Amino acid sequence: MTSATHSESSAASQAVTAVRYLVGVDGGGTGTRLRLASLDGELLGQGEAGPSALGQGVAQAWTHIQQALQAACQQAGIAQLDLSECAIGLGLSGAGVAADAAELRATQPGYALLTLCNDGYTTVLGAHGGQPGAVIASGTGSVGEVIRRDLSEDCIGGWGWVIGDEGSGAWLGQKAMRHAHQALDGRAEAGSLARAVWAQCGHDRETLLAWCAAAGQHGYASLAPLVFDHAESDQAAQAFVQEAVAELEKMATALDPAGDLPMALCGSVALRLAPLFSPALRQRCVPPQGDSAAGALLMIRRSLSEMGHP
Secondary structure: OHHHHHHHHHHHHHHHHHOOOOOOOOOOOOOEEEEEEEEEEEEEEEEOOOOOOOHOOOHHHHHHHHHHHHHHHHHHOOOOOOHHHHHEEEOOOOOHHHHHHHHHHHHHOOOOOEEHHHHHOOOOOOOOOOOOOEEEEOOOOOOOOEEEOOOOOEEEEEOOOOOOOOHHHHHHHHHHHHHHHHHHHOOOOOOHHHHHHHHHHOHHHHHHHHHHHHHHHHHHHHOOOHHHHOOOOHHHHHHHHHHHHHHHHHHHHHOOOOOOOOEEEHHHHHHHHHHHOOOOHHHEOOOOOHHHHHHHHHHHHHHHHHOOOO
C-alpha cells in the first residue's frame, strides 16, 4: 500500500468513526421521503420534498434531498446538523445510470459516507427487512426487485419512463395522452377518457403539443388517475388498466419463476391494481415490513458495519 493510499484509507476511517446520525432517502419522480435516525436506529425525524429521480437532474435531486433533511431536522429539534457526522443511504430512481450516479457522488455536500442504489433495491430491503423476498413497485415509475434465498439479487424492469416502466403511472399517462391524440385526429373514439385528458391538458393540437413538450415523467404520471377514474365507462381506459395488470404480472414471474418467495407491492399504482391480479399472485402478497426509506437506512447501516464502525 502506498503512503497516499494509506492516507486516503485512514481519512475514510476517521470520517466514518465520526458518524453520529443515519439518513435514509427514498427518491422518485414525484417526491423525496427522508428519515433521520440515530446510530442505534431510533427515528429522530422525517421530511419530504420534491422529486429526486436522477433522470430529472442531479442538482434538483440534491436540492430536494437537503430540503427533506432540513424538514427532518426541524422535526427532530436539531437546529444545525453537521453533515460530516452523517452517513446517508440513497435509494434513488435512475441510480443505475452511471454518469448520473457519478455526478451525484461528485457533488455531494459533505456527508461522511454515502451509499447509493436504485429505489427498487431499497424498497425490497425495507419490505422484507433485508430477508429474501420480491417487490413490485409501481408508482410514478415501475421496477421489480428480488433478494433470492441464496441472497443473490436481481432487478427487473425499471428502464425509465421514456421507453419502459411498464405498468407505472407515467406509462399509463402516456397511453392516455396517445389515445387523446388519436381521438382528436378521429383515429379513435372520443370517449370519456379522451375528453378528460383534453379538459386537463388542452382541447387543440397546439396546446396538447406544448403540454407534451413540457410534461416529463411527473406530468404524464398526473394523467394516470384519469385512466382509473374512467375504467368502468371507457373501453380504452379499461384496456389500459388490464394491460398494466398483465405487465406487472409478467414482472412478478420474471422476479420469481418458481413463485415461492413472498411478494410485496409498493407504490400507488401497484396497490390500486392489486385486486385485479391473478389469485396465485394475490396469495403470495404480504404487507411490506417497511418502506424504501427504511430500506435505505438498513443499507447505510450495513455499509457502516462493513467499514468497521462500532
